[in-house]
Amino acid sequence: MELKPGGQLRSALSTTEVVVVKGSGADVDLRCGGLPMIGKDESASEGTIDEAFAGESLLGKRYVDDDTDTELLCTKPGDGALSIDGRVLGLKGAKPLPSSD
Amino acid sequence: MHLGLVLDMASSGYGDRIAVVANGESMSYEEIARLSWAATERLVASDATSVLYLGSNHLSYPVALFGAAGAGIPFIPLNYRLGAVQLSAQIEAHPGSYVIYEGEPPALGNGMDAVERNQFIAEMRDVSAEPAPEQDTDLTCILLYTSGTTAAPKAAVLRHRHLMSYLFSSVEFAGAEEDDAALVSVPPYHIAGVANLLSNFYAGRRIVYLDRFDPEIWLETVRREQVTQAMVIPTMLSRIVDALDGEQSAQTPSLRALSYGGSRMPLPVLERALSLFPETGFVNAYGLTETSSTIALLGPDDHRDAFSSSDPVLRQRLTSVGQLLPGIDVEVRHEDGSLVEAGEPGLVFLKGDQISGEYAGVSLLDDDGWFPTRDRGWIDADGYLFIEGRADDTIIRGGENIAPAEIEDVLISHDDVVDAVVIGLPDDEWGQRLVAVVVAGESKTIDIEILKELVKTQLRSSKTPEEIHIWDELPRTDTGKILRRNVVADLSGS
CATH class of the missing domain: 3.40.50.12780 (ANL, N-terminal domain)
Structure with a gap:
């Protein structure tokens, strides 16, 4: 699938939802818990999380894949690790700025 | 998005x-x-x-x-x-x-x-x-x-x-x-x-x-x-x-x-x-x-x-406004567009994805995307930005650029003063002359000569207001900005 900034996707298996912050526009295989992610409004399928892609996503955290220069923001937490082309996405660590508003 | x-x-x-x-x-x-x-x-x-x-x-x-x-x-x-x-x-x-x-x-x-x-x-x-x-x-x-x-x-x-x-x-x-x-x-x-x-x-x-x-x-x-x-x-x-x-x-x-x-x-x-x-x-x-x-x-x-x-x-x-957010670039330039030396004051230009710099139909961004804030400021050795005020408020007295804020700060530092503004009025000899308006604190009496002396010692005589007026309050927008043009208009009429 092509990932473009602002795109919203959900897991086919769990409650996980993400927004694309950065995407190169190239065709990638984005999965959650081992199953391809689907559009936000599509319905979930029956199935179980692949043990090799166990894990979870946390609300408000950003997940990155350096190879494809992709960044996803978790907008709803849920089970199953996020992966692109078989690589599990890493958690992006950034010190939040102090609130100015 | x-x-x-x-x-x-x-x-x-x-x-x-x-x-x-x-x-x-x-x-x-x-x-x-x-x-x-x-x-x-x-x-x-x-x-x-x-x-x-x-x-x-x-x-x-x-x-x-x-x-x-x-x-x-x-x-x-x-x-x-x-x-x-x-x-x-x-x-x-x-x-x-x-x-x-x-x-x-x-x-x-x-x-x-x-x-x-x-x-x-x-x-x-x-x-x-x-x-x-x-x-x-x-x-x-x-x-x-x-x-x-x-x-x-x-x-x-x-x-x-x-x-x-x-x-x-x-x-x-x-x-x-x-x-x-x-x-x-x-x-x-x-x-x-x-x-x-x-x-x-x-x-x-x-x-x-x-x-x-x-x-x-x-x-x-x-x-x-x-x-x-x-x-x-x-x-x-x-x-x-x-x-x-x-x-x-x-x-x-x-x-x-x-x-x-x-x-x-x-x-x-x-x-x-x-x-x-x-x-x-x-x-x-x-x-x-x-x-x-x-x-x-x-x-x-x-x-x-x-x-x-x-x-x-x-x-x-x-008194600094701090360091720039990620993704924002800054340049400080002279009036002629050339960059100032590090630490010198000048006009502040900004660039970044969140910067619009646009009014109904007119973009102020230059070809490289820089936005002229019309604020005057300078950056210290560690990247802290200091804003002196609006370039339009700068007073030019005898060829010297004077930021009113510097003088206002000295006036307000006096115990008897709660508010102050400094403006430039047309002057035949100097181009512009410095005029201050101050507001006295509750039950305080202001001595104008003491204030002039204070500015003279803390800054210098060319930055000392020639006239100091005492008003009950300064005209401000309801978000707290002094309406300088109203002060200028009031004092030009008198």
């Missing part, structure tokens, strides 16, 4: 959290999303060209803002306190608008629909709507009239991409704790009010609106609502500090962060506030309407380090 995404994200990420509290009523993120989607349907069906919002902070404010964003039309919050003539000129400048108002209906222009704000909320509650469609990120999202201290107010254009860039690069999504609360007393038609709403929404923080600013009510509300962060403009902080006269501490243990901006903060007020709120982290936020709010920050540690330091360089940081 379009602004509607923030609504989708908030309602799916923390929909049941309370989003806004105003006038004793509250709404969750999910309710605001539902009502906003209903508003979008209404606006699309009515063919409205924009949404005008005339009123104070209220539950209808986020609903109207996100409703307009979903419909792909501009949201235009107007200063409802303006005089009838100025206000109707601004209303008429936007024909075909949908108007949401507080109190009595305003005089309307061509083809406008108007609805009272509580009525608007009640009507939206009865509609069940689908989530709003995605909008082009290049559409105008918000039109904001600048405060117009040096010229007539202009409407700055903020597009979806500018606002989203600000949120994505400087606010942590869902970063607020469950019981965080932000107290908001800046008006809805000011960029700080807009940025405040959006970033607290994006962080998932409960917003508590104060209908009308009053220092006692502000302090009471912080204590009662267990407020964790608040944003004020300098005149508000000054009144809060005055209200705590004789106290050792503000007694607001819940308040973790206090941010300020909008105009220059007088140093004596800031120093007093830092000792009255010893456990609170202070943040100075610098930005303009045209930059989608904050582009530089002086953080809590910077404040405390400077406040407790005896090193003059560190100490001076209290």
Whole structure:
């Protein structure tokens, strides 16, 4: 699938939802818990999380894949690790700025 | 990315959290999303060209803002306190608008629909709507009239991409704790009010609106609502500090962060506030309407380090607006466009994705994307930005550029003076001569010669005002900026 900034996707298996912050526009295989992610409004399928892609996503955290220069923001937490082309996405660590508003 | 995404994200990420509290009523993120989607349907069906919002902070404010964003039309919050003539000129400048108002209906222009704000909320509650469609990120999202201290107010254009860039690069999504609360007393038609709403929404923080600013009510509300962060403009902080006269501490243990901006903060007020709120982290936020709010920050540690330091360089940081946010570039240039030497003052230029620099139809960005802020400032060796004031306020006396702020700071540092402004008036010999207007503190008597002597010793004689007038108060916008052009007009006439 092509990932473009602002795109919203959900897991086919769990409650996980993400927004694309950065995407190169190239065709990638984005999965959650081992199953391809689907559009936000599509319905979930029956199935179980692949043990090799166990894990979870946390609300408000950003997940990155350096190879494809992709960044996803978790907008709803849920089970199953996020992966692109078989690589599990890493958690992006950034010190939040102090609130100015 | 379009602004509607923030609504989708908030309602799916923390929909049941309370989003806004105003006038004793509250709404969750999910309710605001539902009502906003209903508003979008209404606006699309009515063919409205924009949404005008005339009123104070209220539950209808986020609903109207996100409703307009979903419909792909501009949201235009107007200063409802303006005089009838100025206000109707601004209303008429936007024909075909949908108007949401507080109190009595305003005089309307061509083809406008108007609805009272509580009525608007009640009507939206009865509609069940689908989530709003995605909008082009290049559409105008918000039109904001600048405060117009040096010229007539202009409407700055903020597009979806500018606002989203600000949120994505400087606010942590869902970063607020469950019981965080932000107290908001800046008006809805000011960029700080807009940025405040959006970033607290994006962080998932409960917003508590104060209908009308009053220092006692502000302090009471912080204590009662267990407020964790608040944003004020300098005149508000000054009144809060005055209200705590004789106290050792503000007694607001819940308040973790206090941010300020909008105009220059007088140093004596800031120093007093830092000792009255010893456990609170202070943040100075610098930005303009045209930059989608904050582009530089002086953080809590910077404040405390400077406040407790005896090193003059560190100490001076209290008057800095801090370091630039990620993704923002700065240049300081001479009037002729060449770059200044490091540490020298000049004109401040900014560049970044959140910077619009655009007014109805006219972009001020140069070919390389740099925005001329028309603020004068300089950057120290560690990258801290200092703003001296508007370039248009600079006084040129005998060929020397003089920033009024420097002299105003010295005048205000005197115990008898609570407010001061310095302007230039035409002068045959010097081009311009320095004239000051000061306001005396309660039951204080001002000795003009002592003030002149103070400026002369602290600065130098060429920066000493030739005339000092004593007024009861200075003309200010209701967001605290001094209306210098009114002072000039008053003193030129006499």
